[in-house]
Amino acid sequence: MPLTQxxxxxxxxxxxNNTASVSKQSVTQAxxxxxxxxxxxxxxxxxxxxxxxxxxSTTKALxxxxxxxxxxxxxxxxxxxxxGKSTALRSLAGLEDIQHGRILVGGQDMTSVPANxxxxxxxxxxxxxxxxxxxxxxxxxxxEIRGIGRAERKRVAMEKLELVGLSDQAxxxxxxxxxxxxxxxxxxxxxxxxxxxLLLDEPLSALDAKVRVQxxxxxxxxxxxxxxxxxxxxxxQEEALAVADRIGVMHHxxxxxIADPTTLYRRPTTEYVATFIGLSNKIPGSSNGTEAxxxxxxxxxxxxxxxxxxxxxxxxPENIILRAQASDTPGARAHVMMIHFLGSLVRVDTIVxxxxxxxxxxxxxxxxxTGLRNGSVxxxxxxxxxALAA
Amino acid sequence: xxVNTTSASHTPRAATRQAGAPPQLRAIRVHQQRIIKxxxxxxxxxxxxxxxxxxxxxxxxxxxxxRWSLDPWKAIFTADGSxxxxxxxxxxxxxxxxxxxCMATVVIMLLLLVPVMVIAHIRSKRxxxxxxxxxxxxxxxxxxxxxxxxxxxxRWLSTxxxxxxxxxxxxxxxxxxxxxxFRALTVxxxxxxxxxxxxxxxxxxxxxxxxxxxxxxxxxxxxxxSASFISISVVLGEYTVASLLGRMNxxxxxxxxxxxxxxxSTAMSLLALxxxxxLLVSIDLISGAMRRSKENNQPxx
Numbered sequence: 001m002p003l004t005q006x007x008x009x010x011x012x013x014x015x016x017n018n019t020a021s022v023s024k025q026s027v028t029q030a031x032x033x034x035x036x037x038x039x040x041x042x043x044x045x046x047x048x049x050x051x052x053x054x055x056x057s058t059t060k061a062l063x064x065x066x067x068x069x070x071x072x073x074x075x076x077x078x079x080x081x082x083x084g085k086s087t088a089l090r091s092l093a094g095l096e097d098i099q100h101g102r103i104l105v106g107g108q109d110m111t112s113v114p115a116n117x118x119x120x121x122x123x124x125x126x127x128x129x130x131x132x133x134x135x136x137x138x139x140x141x142x143x144e145i146r147g148i149g150r151a152e153r154k155r156v157a158m159e160k161l162e163l164v165g166l167s168d169q170a171x172x173x174x175x176x177x178x179x180x181x182x183x184x185x186x187x188x189x190x191x192x193x194x195x196x197x198l199l200l201d202e203p204l205s206a207l208d209a210k211v212r213v214q215x216x217x218x219x220x221x222x223x224x225x226x227x228x229x230x231x232x233x234x235x236x237q238e239e240a241l242a243v244a245d246r247i248g249v250m251h252h253x254x255x256x257x258i259a260d261p262t263t264l265y266r267r268p269t270t271e272y273v274a275t276f277i278g279l280s281n282k283i284p285g286s287s288n289g290t291e292a293x294x295x296x297x298x299x300x301x302x303x304x305x306x307x308x309x310x311x312x313x314x315x316x317p318e319n320i321i322l323r324a325q326a327s328d329t330p331g332a333r334a335h336v337m338m339i340h341f342l343g344s345l346v347r348v349d350t351i352v353x354x355x356x357x358x359x360x361x362x363x364x365x366x367x368x369x370t371g372l373r374n375g376s377v378x379x380x381x382x383x384x385x386x387a388l389a390a
Numbered sequence: 391x392x393v394n395t396t397s398a399s400h401t402p403r404a405a406t407r408q409a410g411a412p413p414q415l416r417a418i419r420v421h422q423q424r425i426i427k428x429x430x431x432x433x434x435x436x437x438x439x440x441x442x443x444x445x446x447x448x449x450x451x452x453x454x455x456x457r458w459s460l461d462p463w464k465a466i467f468t469a470d471g472s473x474x475x476x477x478x479x480x481x482x483x484x485x486x487x488x489x490x491x492c493m494a495t496v497v498i499m500l501l502l503l504v505p506v507m508v509i510a511h512i513r514s515k516r517x518x519x520x521x522x523x524x525x526x527x528x529x530x531x532x533x534x535x536x537x538x539x540x541x542x543x544x545r546w547l548s549t550x551x552x553x554x555x556x557x558x559x560x561x562x563x564x565x566x567x568x569x570x571x572f573r574a575l576t577v578x579x580x581x582x583x584x585x586x587x588x589x590x591x592x593x594x595x596x597x598x599x600x601x602x603x604x605x606x607x608x609x610x611x612x613x614x615x616s617a618s619f620i621s622i623s624v625v626l627g628e629y630t631v632a633s634l635l636g637r638m639n640x641x642x643x644x645x646x647x648x649x650x651x652x653x654x655s656t657a658m659s660l661l662a663l664x665x666x667x668x669l670l671v672s673i674d675l676i677s678g679a680m681r682r683s684k685e686n687n688q689p690x691x
Contacts, residue, residue, distance in 0.1 A: 116597060186590075193594060
């Protein structure tokens with residue numbers, strides 16, 4: 001892909017000088033690498049040192065936000081309310097003005113390009129179909145703007161409606177469609193313009209659980225078929241784990257960790273990520289930075305773990321063995337507080353004797369010791385699987 | 391302390407007791423409610439109906455001779471008042487001016503209010519509140535006070551900028567209709583998710599002009615129609631500003647005609663009133679038809 005006049009090296013602009021934490025040199029190197037890669041492959045998103053403060057607020061909604069997405073990749077931004085995930089998406093779409101930083105798409109500087117010229121398409125949480133148009137007309141809308149002839153527009157629109165399984169609903173209006181159908185049409189409409197980047201802002205949040213799972217899988221299937229670079233924002237970690245190539249966990253306006261779902265779950269780099277993704281027990285122990293002692297057992301530690309005589313070791317519930325009675329082997333004696341049957345799995349809430357630390361253990365239902373009930377005395381032993389100490 | 395029986399009767403338990411009352415008692419209550427409804431409807435109908443009915447009788451029965459005739463109505467529909475010794479040219483001129491004023495006022499109102507309200511709705515709730523306050527001002531300022539302010543402006547407009555043509559009253563009328571038009575447009579804006587629609591269209595590549603004309607206006611036309619009809623009704627009935635500024639319009643013409651032939655004047659007033667009522671009823675009919683159309687198209691999947 002030839003470089004256009006939009007191509008810039010971010011560090012050469014005055015705006016970049018204001019970016020606090022990203023050094024000029026690193027940004028320059030990153031941007032140059034990105035430009036080269038984008039020129040070769042023709043896509044991808046890079047957001048460097050983005051700062052965003054809403055009018056009337058003193059808190060940064062985005063604080064030195066950095067994100068790189070490879071062409072054709074689906075990245076999910078995951079986080080709690082107010083973490084800045086939607087702001088990041090809207091900034092990428094051009095719907096929010098940013099105070100600092102640079103946004104590159106396919107190597108082109110998009111920072112000051114208006115939303116309608118960015119070649120992206122967005123699906124919103126709120127149903128956003130144009131009420132005065134039928135499903136077909138909605139899908140045709142973006143094509144009409146691009147000056148595509150009526151016959152061709154109809155062909156493409158029908159093709160996209162077929163893709164989302166709604167070709168037989170083409171003539172229907174919003175009030176005649178269910179929420180799931182409306183979001184499918186919105187997805188077809190977004191895909192019809194063949195966007196450089198597809199932006200999904202919690203598109204499933206307004207739907208009921210069954211439709212949500214169904215549409216979630218469809219979105220992933222369609223994204224893989226179309227090969228469109230996609231950014232998906234959600235607060236639902238199950239949704240994120242199910243569809244993402246990579247997940248960026250956001251906290252306080254920046255990405256705490258970005259990685260594939262397995263890495264994110266097994267090798268969290270911060271306490272926030274470890275506790276936000278899945279369940280983690282916070283067990284007091286001592287650490288030398290590479291190993292920790294938990295309930296008298298040695299547990300290897302992940303990179304970035306804290307060291308000291310009093311640290312919290314974040315151990316997943318499935319990485320703790322529960323023995324039915326007190327034993328002489330090292331471990332913590334505890335009492336069962338509650339047993340939750342989750343179908344194929346079972347979760348046992350316990351309280352460690354003397355210290356009163358709550359510890360949750362999870363195991364296959366078939367491995368639940370017989371006769372275990374609330375109040376039973378058990379022994380807890382951590383497995384030697386790497387954990388994070390904080 | 392006495393037990394408050396009134397408030398007790400409004401409690402859910404009281405309502406349940408009422409619902410479970412014997413059938414005879416329930417029938418009496420239903421009958422009582424029907425009587426109250428009938429009385430209210432009758433009083434309201436009399437209050438609203440007697441003046442136009444009196445006007446109609448006045449146009450048909452000569453006030454001095456007591457003779458019943460359709461002559462005033464014939465004069466209007468044949469455009470010839472000579473038989474009754476009335477010159478109707480002023481009336482036609484006033485009617486023409488008022489119709490022109492209706493069109494000009496509606497155009498100015500729509501051009502001014504729709505874009506401003508849409509922008510305020512999208513950009514700033516605070517700005518929207520300020521616009522609401524400004525738009526409501528003409529309701530709180532008496533027309534005569536308004537004229538005191540408008541007088542010098544119109545003197546300057548008619549001598550230095552435009553002319554004394556009454557059509558330029560449209561600027562003053564655009565202010566007068568603002569409170570009513572604002573309300574009608576607000577209802578339309580609140581019935582759709584303006585911001586999401588705008589952002590969706592923008593993200594699909596639409597320019598602001600296209601967002602406005604292709605996405606927003608088609609969803610606001612009903613409220614724009616309501617705002618226009620209400621504005622037309624206000625302009626057709628406006629007398630004070632035109633009279634005090636010395637300009638001609640339908641109501642001024644009717645007043646002047648009333649000096650020579652009050653029957654024709656009253657008949658024409660009645661027609662103007664009927665036209666205004668028809669406009670307002672048509673808003674209701676259009677809204678009802680749209681609502682029914684939507685309901686009929688809802689298989690609820």
